[in-house]
Amino acid sequence: MRKNYGAKPFSYPQPVFIIAAYDENGLPNAMNAAWGGISEMKEISICISEGHKTTVNILKRKAFTVSMAEVGQVVACDYVGIVSGNKVTDKFA
Numbered sequence: 001m002r003k004n005y006g007a008k009p010f011s012y013p014q015p016v017f018i019i020a021a022y023d024e025n026g027l028p029n030a031m032n033a034a035w036g037g038i039s040e041m042k043e044i045s046i047c048i049s050e051g052h053k054t055t056v057n058i059l060k061r062k063a064f065t066v067s068m069a070e071v072g073q074v075v076a077c078d079y080v081g082i083v084s085g086n087k088v089t090d091k092f093a
Contacts, residue, residue, distance in 0.1 A: 015036075015068040016068065016077045018031070018032060018066070018067045018068075019033050019046065019048065019065070020064060021063065022057060023053075023056075023060065023061075024060055028091075029085040030054065030080040030085075031052055031054040031080055035047035035048075051086070053084065053086045054085060
């Protein structure tokens with residue numbers, strides 16, 4: 001059944017947000033953020049937990065990037081979403 005929610009800034013279909021940050025040694029890490037969306041016309045909101053390596057890197061370096069993927073990058077997006085930076089040192093290798 002179809003439901004009309006009216007004109008709202010929903011990001012649907014839900015984009016894949018890939019968040020990346022460098023650690024204190026300059027090694028990059030990326031994660032797939034499942035909880036994110038458009039919160040205002042010029043900003044996005046992303047919820048990430050303290051346990052992620054990327055979160056630790058963001059708090060240390062005070063910098064990060066957010067990218068949205070397209071269908072041609074589904075394998076890479078799955079990889080950074082499944083493999084933990086806490087267990088694999090260099091996810092970009």
